[in-house]
Amino acid sequence: MGWTVSDIAGAVGRAHTEMGRLEQELNAADAKLGDGDTGGMLKRVLDRMAALDLSGVEDAGSALSQLARAAAAATGSSLGTLLATALLTMSRELKGQAEVDPSSLDGLLAGARDAMMARGKAELGDKTVLDSIEAVIVALRSHGGGDVGPVVIGAARDALDQYRDRTNKRGRARMFGDATVGMDDPGMLAFKELVEAMAR
């Protein structure tokens, strides 16, 4: 009853479509405390991911691995590389599986989170995309069962709201120090918007 490769491809397609609207919004958010390229970068990443033909692929691990490579080929920017890292880590976990069990999502995300932390040397609480992922993991763990979509979306929204008034401590935004208080981290904003699109 889990997610097949075709479900995954569908979610990628919805995220890709959403980027049409999101690109400028994310660029604007990054322009305030970074270099203004988060939206353009994610657009390029999702263009490449959506262009993959996964129709003949059965193995979810192999699908995620191909998506990881597509993301990595599209950009050298921080968030893009972290996304590729997350996908690659999950792909290893799922190797040989035709379906992803939704109840394993917290464990998969925890693995991805650890890999991203190892890759980017950020800590939880630094106000990065990691804090969105961590919030989702926590919410999933205290979640009884049933549809995970609303849980993921709710946690992503709450994380964005809770971190808005804190200081960015990692990436380019770190240099802006207290000037980041009151602003959405572009990576966290992107996470929320894209999970909303994928869950639709």
Next chain:
Amino acid sequence: MGWTVSDIAGAVGRAHTEMGRLEQELNAADAKLGDGDTGGMLKRVLDRMAALDLSGVEDAGSALSQLARAAAAATGSSLGTLLATALLTMSRELKGQAEVDPSSLDGLLAGARDAMMARGKAELGDKTVLDSIEAVIVALRSHGGGDVGPVVIGAARDALDQYRDRTNKRGRARMFGDATVGMDDPGMLAFKELVEAMAR
């Protein structure tokens, strides 16, 4: 009677003093149709010339030769080098003379003019300092006798006025073509101002 070395040194001193006022004015004139350095350059030249101690020098030729070398050492710009050329040429003519006969001035200037034309490859009528010198020579030749000062000054003024509405054909100003119409040639302007100061 004639001009002694001490008279020459006095004239140089007056020209030098005048440069305090003239420097910016000549720079401004040159800025319009050249590179804006005529005043600064002449200031440096006259600083060096005025710094020479000519008190022990009897021979007018030797005095002019020393002045020529001082000018040449102070600058590599067009007008400075032409001035050095003129002084050197006249110094050769005056070798061994303790006094300069004012009635020989037209001949001395003609010699200087020819040397300057050979050096700078300009023609009469190009709207350069040469045209001021030529006007002075012509005026001196039709002059009966008596004080040459007013003749020189009058000719220098007339030349400046007559050439103002013509086109510069030599030096940096040549590049500005018809845009030079209505403007004083900085070399001609400097000539007029300095002979006025020297004749005082």
Next chain:
Amino acid sequence: MKKIMNTAADFVDEMLDGLVGAYPELTLAGEDKRVVRRAAELRSGKVGVVSGGGSGHLPLFTGYVGQGLLDSCSIGNVFEGPTVGSCSDAIAAANGGAGVLLLYGNYGGDRMNFDMASEFAADDGIETRTVLGNDDVASAGPDEREKRRGVAGIVYAYKAAGAKAEDGASLDEVTRIAELAVSRTRTIGVALSPCQVPGSDRPSFTLGENEIEMGMGIHGEPGIWRDQLRPADEIVDEMIGRLLDDAPKDAGKRVSILVNSLGATPLEELLIMFRRAKSRLAGEGFEVERPLIGHFATSMEMAGASISLCFVDDELSSLLAAPAQTPFWTVG
């Protein structure tokens, strides 16, 4: 800010096209053609030396690919790290079977991509080592040297490691030399006016009419102070002072100096700076050898300059003197 370019999207690819079109000893490689490598066959058994980073810093990095220096370079968009794929391709291009040294500046994005590429390389049986340039003393305190950014001084590590690799040394030895050069090099920059990323509608930062910023990074990262322009000798005295205060413990009394233009600052001004730097260093008992003066690591048309000191010993000194032949740096 005016630029002689076509579209922003083509800026980097056309620049690379021009580079390999001008210098047939270089060629483009990799799926995206974002790797510059030596055109000549790899010498089997030679350790590879790879660098990379964002565009906009020429001659860094791609101008130093060639005999006695780098084997290959991965290049990103202007001021943006190269992709993992390009990093992988650069490693493959430099792999002569004896391992590959990854030698690049300490920036978050670049590190993630090279780290990931080196994991892929391990899967493919290519041994890699990483040495990060972290010479910018303005970017973190001496107790946090590992956080410092890499700027112009990395060319000393390129030169030393490149010469060592050309000599046939092992990956361990080439790595040791790169680490030695990095540990002996310190840089500080001063910015006078900004640059502009192609396609952007405004300069990367703003400075007042008569204002300078001490310690600014090569992408406009914030520095130590912003204040009125002052005479060259004063600026240089402060820069040399800060570098000497931060000198490595094992520094002797021999130093090579790099006076680098960030872009618009002309050679005349670099020489005026060098003059003072040399006399200051001599006053402190240093012997200045092998000065490097010119455009080595730029930020396009940014005005300003950086000074790097490399505290050399016999070993480093002879590696710096070894022959090298690249488009923008030739020795011997």
Next chain:
Amino acid sequence: MKKIMNTAADFVDEMLDGLVGAYPELTLAGEDKRVVRRAAELRSGKVGVVSGGGSGHLPLFTGYVGQGLLDSCSIGNVFEGPTVGSCSDAIAAANGGAGVLLLYGNYGGDRMNFDMASEFAADDGIETRTVLGNDDVASAGPDEREKRRGVAGIVYAYKAAGAKAEDGASLDEVTRIAELAVSRTRTIGVALSPCQVPGSDRPSFTLGENEIEMGMGIHGEPGIWRDQLRPADEIVDEMIGRLLDDAPKDAGKRVSILVNSLGATPLEELLIMFRRAKSRLAGEGFEVERPLIGHFATSMEMAGASISLCFVDDELSSLLAAPAQTPFWTVG
């Protein structure tokens, strides 16, 4: 415009101090120390090659003194000719008893001073010849080539004449080669933003926000047109078109190209220009050899670039390839 300098009065002397302090193979000579010469003893019987001009154009002229290029250089203040005395001193410094070639750009002041110095030299029994660089096609029509200014393209004449003199050729032969190189070289520049002479309170000219000037000279001399900035390929097409329209009658189909930054324009943009120039030239059936790309003849921090074409034959080509070793140009 901000400059890293001390006083305007010391600008040139401190710059020269820095130059010889950095490069011990050069030394200052002459009464005013406004001559840069090779530190090594003159090779007796070698023809001397001398250049000179105003400061503010580095690496031109002093950066090209050394083995295989110039023997000495006289230097004036910024954008102002050297004095007669310095020209005389430069000639004396380059006199190895076999005559001296005076090879410099066609500017009124420089000519007067070198001419005067060469008359003094004749008095002292030193034979001189003069060859004037006049490569700037924008400064006069093809029927008045002798009126054209000398700009970046003079480096081709330096290189060819310098190599020939190093070979032991006679003054006649070295002169012939310099004349050949000059007659085969054409340059055109484009300016994007001005520079400022040290001590002056304003830039040397002004250009609108988005304006460029085609054909402007290296001291801001007026060019051919002023108009809106346009794409690099369009600019380059016009420049190459104008240069080819003016190609010498005896030009073959081999050409060396110099893409020169006037100062602030970065290497990235020069490479984008080179890319187009090369493909345009190839389209016209030319073989492009030995490209030179970088800072060769600047106007301090002026933004813009020039393109020079040298229509080579076997003789010029091999002289351009001959070894040379100077602070800012090393071949072989």
